[in-house]
Amino acid sequence: MFEVSADRSQSNAEKYSKRQKLFGTNDVLPLWVADMDIDTPNFVLNAIKKRLEHPLFGYEEMPTSAFEAQIKWMKKHHGLILKREDMFFSPSVLTSLNLSIQTFSDEGDEIIIQTPVYGAFANSILKNNRTVLENPLLENKGDYTFNFKDLTEKINPKTKLLILCSPHNPVGRVWTKEELLTLASICLKHHILIIADEIHCDLTFQKHTPFASLSTKIAQQTITLLSPAKTFNISGLAISSINIANKTLKEQFTKNYQAIYLGEGNSLAHVAFEAAYTHGEAWLKLLKVHLLKNIASLEQQLKEKKSKIKFKTPEATFLLWLDCRALHLEDEALAQYFIDKKLGLSPGITFGTGGTGYMRLNIAVSTKALKYIKL
């Protein structure tokens, strides 16, 4: 099923179109953006085709059945209870994140991120004139954990929000219930609101615990951002959800949400979203097997070559966090090292503190494309 995938080079795929700009050449296999070079599953494509049979694309609202499909999925797969009245449509998790920052903090406030982490977190904070408060993860031989001591010491009256990446991009952690409970207790104690970005929650190789499922009290202090985009490769359709259980926060959010008017998404995205959450289970199982096979194959390659590059098998995501520190290259030279191997990766430094000497590689490719990844 995942032997080959469609050629994306002529389809406006950002991963391909920005190669010259980012890598100085088009002659690289793009393994940077976190979408998959794996075809969107047929049950999603079929739902879109069916919708296309209806020859009219006037205004639509996001159907209740689509929200219900996500509610059912999240309950069944993650034990998270969502309620329709707490859910908002958003075209992307980053839109939701920026709007949450604007709603729940003021200019000059501090927002915690746990680096190395998805670079758009810091950008979103800075673009909204807030201050990034880095609480770097602790690393030990490739294993990453939260640094609660550092977190507790850094929190001050200006600290308002914590953006949690769960599961974590790029280090691939699925945070345990115990880790999340400790994090929650610190946030509750200091009245810090948690924005839980759980976009990668379905691409997990072990059990994911939604932050808002930890307790009712914690759910009341959490904004959960969810999306089928990564899992079913539909980022280009621009659809996701924002979930806010706390009544006061929801009212506050609704004001800003209405003030910018995001609309209710597009007709094709609605049916794709619903189909993904309704029919996705069996395909997702197969996808995970494929991803693990790709990961194992790359591990084997590094072993056979006695490479100085190392990585820990991720607990989630199709992203490999390559530890290249033993190559002793400056970050710019390190990026060039991979470009010379015709590979376009994401430099570790774009993920903040803790990223120097690392590169992130997207392993979500077909079996055929995998053969071109030679580290």
Ligand SMILES: Cc1ncc(COP(=O)(O)O)c(C=O)c1O
């Ligand atoms: C943790 C995380 N959040 C958000 C996004 C972007 O999501 P969206 O395209 O829905 O804005 C990504 C994409 O890589 C991501 O890894």
